[in-house]
Amino acid sequence: MKLSGSLVAGAAIGVIFGAAMTGFVLTSGAGSAPEQTQARGGSDGGPGGGRGGFMPAVSFAAVEAATVGKTLDIIGEGRSVKSVALTSEATGLVTVVNIAPGKRVSEGDVLLQLDDVQQRIALDRARAQYPIAKANSERYASLKETEAASALEAETAFNNYKAIEADLRAAQFALSQRTIKAPFDGVIGLTTTEPGDYIRAGDMVTTLDDTSSIIVEFSIPQEAANLIELDQLVTARLAAADAKPHEGKVTAIDSRVDAQSRTLKIEATFDNSDKQLLPGAIFSVSTTSEGQEAVSVPGLAIQWDRxxxxxxxxxxxGMAQRVDVAILQRTDEQVLVEAELKAGDYIVSEGADRVRGQMPLPEPAGGRNKGVSAAGVSASGAFAGND
Incomplete structure (x- = not known):
């Protein structure tokens, strides 16, 4: 088919116009590229930027001084600070029993009395003879000075006086053995002795315990001997799920390791004014040594990378600084670490994932890092800034 001249001319004009417009567009785009790059790069801050960037919303916490110790969990047995089994020193018939199990008694209270008629007779006889023998001894001593009596007579009178004096003390002692008294303040135990019973010397009558304090005895492996020292805090509780913990201190450490068990015996004393602890009970004991020096930081402050x-x-x-840490021990909310940190330094406790090195950080509520107390500091708060 034959094309007309006007159609061919129109097509040629269209091709020329399209090529011209394409060249114009390409030329304009190349000229504006430097301006666009400068606009985006005018600030080196940005979400991960450094100086001149925005301040992220973070919370701070002050680093605290701490120590890392090793904890020992063992089983111990309780006993009274004073405990005695009361036994009879003499043989005889029981006449009086003042023992009420569980009753608190005072030192010197009479708990049990044996028949003492014979002992009282012997004491009365010795008391009657004593002044006569003493007077005789003194009279013969005076007569000897004037040579009215011989030295042998004076010596015989003196020896008789000393013998009767010894009889008097023996009668007093024999009488005292017929009575059992409380040797100290405490709580009296059970007894099966009744008035009319016949007991022999050495028979146990009852027990007496001073429960104002309780001593818990426990043993630790010889390898842990260096983890215990006097006055170290100890926690003890009865073996029950809801048992109340009691705080005490180490009061005695054995001088040698047991050769059979290779353990070291320890004693810890607990105040028992509330009467919650009983002698003979089994306790779960826990104690922590002081250990090495460290610093304490919140658990949320710890970040990880490769x-x-x-x-x-x-x-x-005011800039963010990365400080590597070595984790030593974790507690409920805090982490004890070894790091180039000192007590009073401010660290990011929340929002740390938004922080980058040399990023500007807002100022903590307590001011800059100057003059922060090294102990007990716990300043934290949320800060948001957009400079």
Whole structure:
């Protein structure tokens, strides 16, 4: 088919116009590219930027001094601070029993009395003879000075006096053995002795315990001997799920390791003014040694990457500084670490995942890092800034 001249001319004009417009567009795009790059890169801050970037919303916490100790969990047995089994020193018939199990008694209270008629007769006889023998001894001593009596007579009178004096003390002692008294303040135990019973010397009558304090005895492996020292805090509780913990202190450490068990015996004393602890009970005992020095940081402050754990510290210039840490021990909310941190340093406790190195950080509520107390500091709060 034959094309007309006007159609061919129109097509040629269209091709020329399209090529011209394409060239114009390409030329304009190349000229504006440098301006666009400058606009985006005018600030080196940005979400991960450094100086001049925005301040992330974070919370701070102050580093606290701490120590890391090793905890020992063992089983111990309780006993009274004073405990005695009361036994009879003499043989005889029981006449009086003042023993009420569980009753508190005072030192010197009479608990049991044996028949003492014969002993009282012997004491009365010795008391009657004593002044006569003493007077005789003194009279013969005076007569000897004037040579009215011989030295033998004076010596005989003196020896008789001393013998009767000894009889008097023996009668007093024999009488005292017929009575059992409380040797100290405490709580009296059970007894099966009744008035009219005949007991022999050495028979146990009852027990007496001073329960104002309780001593818990426990043993630790010889390898842990260096973890215990006097006055170290100890926690003890009865073997029950809801048992109340009691705080005490180490009061005695054995001088040698037991050769059979290879353990070291320890005693810890607990105040028992509330009467909750009983002698003979089994306790779950826990104690922690002081250990090495460390610092305490919140658990949320710890961050991880391929290099290991670290925290973000707010430097004196207000910039974020990465500080590598070595985790020593974890508690409920805190982590004890070894790091180039000192008590009073501010670290990011919340929002640490939004922090990058040399990023500006807001100022904590307590001011800059100057003059922060090294002990007991716990300043935390949320800060948001957009400079």
């Amino acid at each position: 290099s290991g754990p670290f925290v973000w510290r707010r430097g004196m210039d």
